[in-house]
Amino acid sequence: MGSLNTFPLSFKVKGKRIIIVGGNDEALNKVRLVSKTTASVEIYSQTVETDFSAFPVTIIPRAITADDVVGASLVFVAEESDAAELAKATARRLGIPLNVVDVPAECDFYTPSIVDRAPLTVAISTEGDAPVLARLVRAQMEAMLSPSVGKIAGLAGKMRHAVEALIHEGPKRRRYYEELVSSPAVARAVEAGAGDAAANDLLQQHANAGSGEGVVWLIGAGPGSEDLLTLRAQRLLQSADVIVHDQLVPAAVVEMGRRDAEQICVGKARGHHSFSQAQINTLIVRLASEGKKVARLKSGDPMIFGRAGEEIAALRKAGIAYDIVPGVSAALAAAADTATPVTLRGVSTGFVVATAHGADDTDLNHWAALAQSGLTVALYMGKAIAAETAARLVSHGAGFDLPVGIVVNAGRADRTFYSGTLGALAEGAVEFVDGPAVILIGRAVAHGDWAQAASAAAESFKVA
Structure with missing residues (x-):
């Protein structure tokens, strides 16, 4: 950015x-x-x-x-x-x-080009470089914002003194305003000329309610590009009081949250854990117990190697409400980056994701059998031991000529591709660029677009 x-x-x-x-x-x-x-x-x-x-x-x-x-x-x-x-x-x-x-x-x-819903205005500027683009974006914004949104903005302004008098806690005030401006019932009342009454009724409901129960949203941030974040994830980030995020989640995604939201990096990276998993569990439970809305932002999908299971168990034990927002996992981003059909009629009947880090012989024997049978295997967290893992798979019966494709920084602008065969990868370590990697193994890999890939070892496979 x-x-x-x-x-x-x-x-x-x-x-x-x-x-x-x-x-x-x-x-x-x-x-x-x-x-x-x-x-x-x-x-x-x-x-x-x-x-x-x-x-x-x-x-x-x-x-x-x-x-x-x-x-x-x-x-x-x-x-x-x-x-x-x-x-x-x-x-x-x-x-x-x-x-x-x-x-x-x-x-x-x-x-700027202005979308006028006074007192709400949206200004679109390109610093004088592309005024035509600004006008096109304005047209899109005009279509998105209903004519009544300005009246609702004005209503929020009229309610300020009453809200300050009845609700003294900042988070509770924000929740009131969020419901006021997003409620379809309030919008209908505004159109019918009854906006003041609806706003006051809603205020009484919020003033009479308790401090509110906290909630934790386990949100998949995708592989790194902010435009791969889901609309639901973006909406919840805007509602969160606290954003607890992993090391791999880029700043541009974290900054999609509210400007006044607290940001806590729990910094788990290979070889360096500033927070243990137990500490993360305790943290999110404590924050939600204080009545806060917590966005637990994880790279990729929270349910795939994101330790979401441990966090969910802690939340259930503490009686904390939670919700899960899926994200684009790195293996799917790698397949998209390289146009690799991980399932392909007559070639691959399935797709398996696993982590190479800490794998034992039983795991390797299973993966070797799956890859040899035609399934595509995607290995996470295996870049540092790629050659060793390839050699062990071959020793367990995987074909020496099985196609292999490796994507580092999948889904990002700086992604890098490597291609080869399992046997060639096993013959020597590869000097990969920095970043998380996904290793794709299987016959379907040969049907992807690896034309720009560097050699994953001594040779690259040729697509038939």
Whole structure:
């Protein structure tokens, strides 16, 4: 995720002056935006070419002077003239924010595409680089937000003093507002003109309720790319009071939570555990017992090598409510990255996931038989012992020529592929790039797209 060159904010203009220099169509475009505010809008130009009569603006048909600029809150320059240059110089000297239309390098700020549901506004900006894209995103947002959402936002504002008087705990207040703005019943009441009564009834319900019971959501964060997070996961992250996340969950996913949510990294990585599993269990139970909504964010899917079973057992023992949100597991991301059909008619009748770390001879014998019978085997946590595991599988009867594909950082932009055969992998260790790996073994692997893969050992297999 790139860094911003501008900081998005909402600028107060109530009771202030906004100046536009220019009487052309470019000036009209700015008038359409700023006339939606409660500021007084003044247009200065010796040549007024456009009809501004549909907007509540004051037109001064002369060249602007330095004195005119004094006291303005914003200055827009939409023409090229000596007066325009004077206006720019004066605004810069006085520290008044300046926008020069179609000249991003001279702008102190950019005018975004705005979705207007006053008092709710959504501003979309591309820092002047792609205004067409901003308009397209605006169209999508217009379709998403119902016309009544502005009325609901206004209702939330009207309720502020009453909420502060009746509910003194921050988390309880937030839960009230979350239900107020998301409840279909409240939305229907607003449309029917009964929004105030519905908001007050809901407030009484929340004020009379206890502190509320905590809950833990075990959420799969997927393999790392934030756009592989599910919509449900994203919604719950926005509701969580605390986000307890693993080391492999990238910051971009964690930051999808509320800005004021507490973030706790429990930092479990190979060779380094800052929290033991028992400590994690105790932590999430304690947080939920305090009435908090806890997002337990795990890489991949929480039910696949995520130790979710141990955490669920602790939550059940403590009587804590929990829910599970699935995520894209690394093996599925690896299959997608390489277009590998892990089940394929006439080739592979099934798909098995296992962990190579700590596997004994019984496990290896079972996997070797499965791979030899046609199933695709996906091994997690085996990068450091890939050659050793391959050699042991061969010794247990797996075919020397079984195709092998390895994906490091599956599902991410920096993913890396390796391909070969089981026997070739067994002949020597491979220097893999950093990151978690998934090892795919089986005949179906040969039907994937491994054209860009590096050799997993001394040779790469050839797709028939």
